[in-house]
Amino acid sequence: MSCLPYLTRSARAAGLAAGSAVLASTLALSAANAQEVRIGLSAEPSSIDPHYHNLGPNNGLARHVFEPLVNQNANQGLIPSLAENWRTVDDTTWEFKLRRGVKFFDGSEFTADDVIATYKRVPNVPRSPASFAQFITGMTFEKVDSHTLRVKTKAPAPLVPTFLSTIALVPKTCAESMSTEDFNALKCQGGTGPFRYTEFRPGDRVTLARNPNYWGPRPAWETVTFRFQTSGPTRVASLLAGDVDVIDNVPPTDIARLKGDAKIELAETLSNRVIYFHMDQFREVSPFITAKDGSQIKNPLRDLRVRQALSKAINRPAIVDRIMDGAAVPAEQVLAKSFFGTSQKLQPIRFDLEGARKLLAEAGYPNGFKMKMHGPAGRYTNDTKILEAVAQMFTRLGLEIEIETIPPANFFSRASTGAGGLPEFSMILVGWGASTGETSGSLRSLLGSPIKEKGSGAANRGRYSNPALDAKLDEALATVDDRKRAALLGEASEIAFNNLGIIPSHYQTNVWASRRGVKVEARADEYTIATGISR
Amino acid sequence: MLSFLIRRVGQALLVIVAMVLIVFFGVHVIGDPIWMLISPEMDQQAIAQTAAALGLDKPIWEQLLYFLRGLAVGDLGRSFVHGEPAIQLILSRMPATLELAVVALLMAVLIGLPLGLYAGLNPDSPVSRTIMASSILGFSLPTFWVGLMLIMFFSVMLGWLPATGRGAPQSVLGFETSLLTAQGWAFIALPALNLALLKISLIIRLARAGTREVILTDYVKFARAKGLSRQRIVQVHVLKNIMIPIVTVLGLEFGSLMAFSVVTETIFSWPGMGKLLLEAIQRLDRPVIVASIMVVVILFVLINLVVDILYSVLDPRVRLTEARA
Numbered sequence: 001m002s003c004l005p006y007l008t009r010s011a012r013a014a015g016l017a018a019g020s021a022v023l024a025s026t027l028a029l030s031a032a033n034a035q036e037v038r039i040g041l042s043a044e045p046s047s048i049d050p051h052y053h054n055l056g057p058n059n060g061l062a063r064h065v066f067e068p069l070v071n072q073n074a075n076q077g078l079i080p081s082l083a084e085n086w087r088t089v090d091d092t093t094w095e096f097k098l099r100r101g102v103k104f105f106d107g108s109e110f111t112a113d114d115v116i117a118t119y120k121r122v123p124n125v126p127r128s129p130a131s132f133a134q135f136i137t138g139m140t141f142e143k144v145d146s147h148t149l150r151v152k153t154k155a156p157a158p159l160v161p162t163f164l165s166t167i168a169l170v171p172k173t174c175a176e177s178m179s180t181e182d183f184n185a186l187k188c189q190g191g192t193g194p195f196r197y198t199e200f201r202p203g204d205r206v207t208l209a210r211n212p213n214y215w216g217p218r219p220a221w222e223t224v225t226f227r228f229q230t231s232g233p234t235r236v237a238s239l240l241a242g243d244v245d246v247i248d249n250v251p252p253t254d255i256a257r258l259k260g261d262a263k264i265e266l267a268e269t270l271s272n273r274v275i276y277f278h279m280d281q282f283r284e285v286s287p288f289i290t291a292k293d294g295s296q297i298k299n300p301l302r303d304l305r306v307r308q309a310l311s312k313a314i315n316r317p318a319i320v321d322r323i324m325d326g327a328a329v330p331a332e333q334v335l336a337k338s339f340f341g342t343s344q345k346l347q348p349i350r351f352d353l354e355g356a357r358k359l360l361a362e363a364g365y366p367n368g369f370k371m372k373m374h375g376p377a378g379r380y381t382n383d384t385k386i387l388e389a390v391a392q393m394f395t396r397l398g399l400e401i402e403i404e405t406i407p408p409a410n411f412f413s414r415a416s417t418g419a420g421g422l423p424e425f426s427m428i429l430v431g432w433g434a435s436t437g438e439t440s441g442s443l444r445s446l447l448g449s450p451i452k453e454k455g456s457g458a459a460n461r462g463r464y465s466n467p468a469l470d471a472k473l474d475e476a477l478a479t480v481d482d483r484k485r486a487a488l489l490g491e492a493s494e495i496a497f498n499n500l501g502i503i504p505s506h507y508q509t510n511v512w513a514s515r516r517g518v519k520v521e522a523r524a525d526e527y528t529i530a531t532g533i534s535r
Numbered sequence: 536m537l538s539f540l541i542r543r544v545g546q547a548l549l550v551i552v553a554m555v556l557i558v559f560f561g562v563h564v565i566g567d568p569i570w571m572l573i574s575p576e577m578d579q580q581a582i583a584q585t586a587a588a589l590g591l592d593k594p595i596w597e598q599l600l601y602f603l604r605g606l607a608v609g610d611l612g613r614s615f616v617h618g619e620p621a622i623q624l625i626l627s628r629m630p631a632t633l634e635l636a637v638v639a640l641l642m643a644v645l646i647g648l649p650l651g652l653y654a655g656l657n658p659d660s661p662v663s664r665t666i667m668a669s670s671i672l673g674f675s676l677p678t679f680w681v682g683l684m685l686i687m688f689f690s691v692m693l694g695w696l697p698a699t700g701r702g703a704p705q706s707v708l709g710f711e712t713s714l715l716t717a718q719g720w721a722f723i724a725l726p727a728l729n730l731a732l733l734k735i736s737l738i739i740r741l742a743r744a745g746t747r748e749v750i751l752t753d754y755v756k757f758a759r760a761k762g763l764s765r766q767r768i769v770q771v772h773v774l775k776n777i778m779i780p781i782v783t784v785l786g787l788e789f790g791s792l793m794a795f796s797v798v799t800e801t802i803f804s805w806p807g808m809g810k811l812l813l814e815a816i817q818r819l820d821r822p823v824i825v826a827s828i829m830v831v832v833i834l835f836v837l838i839n840l841v842v843d844i845l846y847s848v849l850d851p852r853v854r855l856t857e858a859r860a
Contacts (some may be wrong), residue, residue, distance in 0.1 A: 129615055129618075185618065204806035234803070237698050452579040
């Protein structure tokens with residue numbers, strides 16, 4: 001033991017001599033500029049063009065440079081941004097009063113013309129893989145004066161401010177002449193936002209600098225560098241090494257360790273993402289379900305008692321504790337109760353194996369049945385482990401379960417249209433994030449009857465269909481009054497989840513880690529926003 | 536020489552066509568890219584419109600026809616994900632990968648060759664045994680684990696080198712490199728070492744085996760009998776003769792360094808082609824996958840060509856006109 005200190009010291013000395021040249025160069029590097037914040041991101045934006053791809057990383061980055069009329073705060077509540085206030089003139093008209101005296105980075109003044117030019121560009125971005133057009137479909141925009149904008153819709157549209165909060169506004173000159181490649185080449189450097197782009201190196205980093213003309217409070221940072229670090233362990237190591245000051249999407253396995261590290265602090269909040277199970281609700285005989293002897297049986301998942309039994313058999317606290325390492329909360333509906341349009345009455349679903357067995361027997365399956373469940377491998381945090389755990393829980397219930405996890409590229413294609421244009425599987429694990437921060441979009445997509453013309457049920461991979469729910473949702477979506485709409489959506493949630501159209505498992509929490517002394521405002525939408533980072 | 540080149544180009548074209556077809560239909564079998572692109576909240580009509588805009592609503596043979604038509608005029612299509620021309624995306628990432636591969640290869644040669652030579656010349660010394668034992672470690676430790684250990688040791692514990700990323704690239708004679716600054720070298724050190732470890736071990740083993748074989752040949756004995764210095768024997772007679780298998784292997788290894796440094800690039804967030812290809816595969820970005828594979832095939836063909844030419848330089852008995860590929 002006594003020779004150990006000597007060894008280390010001599011090893012260090014030898015290493016120092018060898019590495020001194022390199023050391024000198026890295027010293028300059030690690031002496032972090034006090035005015036700079038360096039952030040390691042788990043996902044890279046596919047483009048700098050804010051209207052090209054409706055994708056979390058793109059939207060989060062764009063917020064620094066191009067602002068929407070209405071913004072979302074950390075809990076996805078709506079807050080004034082380039083619109084100071086907004087109101088309904090009548091049921092089909094919204095009026096937005098634009099902020100005066102706001103200048104774009106190029107010095108031109110922000111007016112209603114920029115807004116209209118942006119909204120004109122949005123549906124016309126060539127080859128957009130996920131357009132923002134759906135947020136403004138059916139709206140017409142009218143300039144009342146230079147700082148007043150009216151939005152007219154054909155039917156009452158309560159979500160106009162929410163929808164417009166997703167679209168970043170760019171100067172008219174950019175909106176009219178710039179292509180996606182021009183944006184990527186930083187030809188449209190700045191909007192009205194707190195920062196502007198200074199460098200974009202795909203695969204590596206994007207650098208922002210403070211916008212001196214910003215109308216709002218001066219950002220704490222002169223420079224912001226986002227580094228793209230897709231590998232979780234690397235991101236953590238990079239933070240520990242002092243290469244970056246903040247990382248997002250901390251791998252759950254590292255949370256406990258980082259909590260114990262005096263040099264690191266964590267910030268976490270409930271996310272808008274729920275992990276849940278979709279079940280075949282549309283086939284009389286489901287392809288991956290048979291009796292235990294292999295003979296064909298009627299699809300048991302269409303029986304509410306079976307769904308209740310499955311839901312009761314899932315030990316949610318155990319999943320949260322053992323698999324998610326605490327970075328989740330048991331779920332009872334599509335969004336946690338703190339969000340708009342959720343039901344305050346729905347209770348957490350208790351783990352109750354006895355009750356579950358009884359329900360299963362009542363439904364006519366005292367000996368259970370055989371089922372193969374499917375899930376994506378590597379799309380959601382711990383997705384494979386969760387599916388394995390739930391399979392074991394269902395086995396305890398008396399079912400015979402087989403699971404198959406599939407790479408996302410293959411999984412989503414099959415789960416959506418794998419069986420001749422229809423969902424292929426019987427029961428799947430999926431996740432869902434509500435980017436609007438309220439329940440209407442989620443309920444409509446996941447649980448609304450799939451009707452193409454109406455646009456409902458687009459992500460309804462179980463083809464659940466309930467006229468009472470559809471009617472309630474339609475009513476809510478035509479109700480402009482916020483309080484009434486929230487109540488209606490709460491009732492819709494109750495219909496959906498008392499009938500278990502989907503079985504919710506847990507809400508994920510979003511976790512950031514930072515160097516001690518650097519505070520991160522944790523956000524429900526998973527965006528990492530530099531103005532929310534302070535010292 | 537000319538007929539040799541023509542034959543090589545012909546073979547390359549055949550391989551490219553075969554790869555394109557395999558990748559094209561392979562991606563189709565995996566799934567419909569549209570589901571990896573859209574935002575989940577889009578409704579059915581928006582999804583249908585997007586599919587139509589990207590040509591994904593057409594039957595696969597029609598998509599292939601469309602792609603081949605573009606290929607005929609040198610257009611490899613645009614990335615589904617990034618919207619930019621696929622070949623441009625790949626070429627913009629190539630300098631980073633090239634630089635990593637070159638540095639890794641240099642490390643492999645500069646470290647592996649002397650060690651292997653030494654082990655071959657002094658097969659029974661304890662130092663040689665240590666070298667050979669460590670080379671087994673180099674072979675058997677998984678890249679991703681070694682990469683993380685390198686980061687833990689050199690970046691987290693010692694704080695000497697940055698954990699991830701690449702230095703700021705500068706342009707020299709139209710070629711982009713990050714190696715002009717000390718900072719650039721600090722960034723490349725760990726990923727290059729990580730990539731090089733396996734190659735070092737490989738070269739040690741090849742060099743040792745080659746040396747042990749050559750040292751017993753008649754011409755070395757004759758040289759020794761003539762009274763040539765040990766240094767000259769090693770440098771001229773031994774080294775030159777063991778280089779033939781090493782050059783072949785290095786050529787192929789260089790190709791695989793360029794094409795498949797995926798793991799290292801991901802762990803060290805190195806903005807190269809491997810990372811791009813991996814992301815493209817995960818998101819079924821078919822144009823990028825197809826274009827990547829084409830670039831890789833062309834690279835391998837070129838490297839093989841260079842290796843064949845180097846052969847004829849190293850071994851005067853080899854004539855390129857006679858070489859059958």
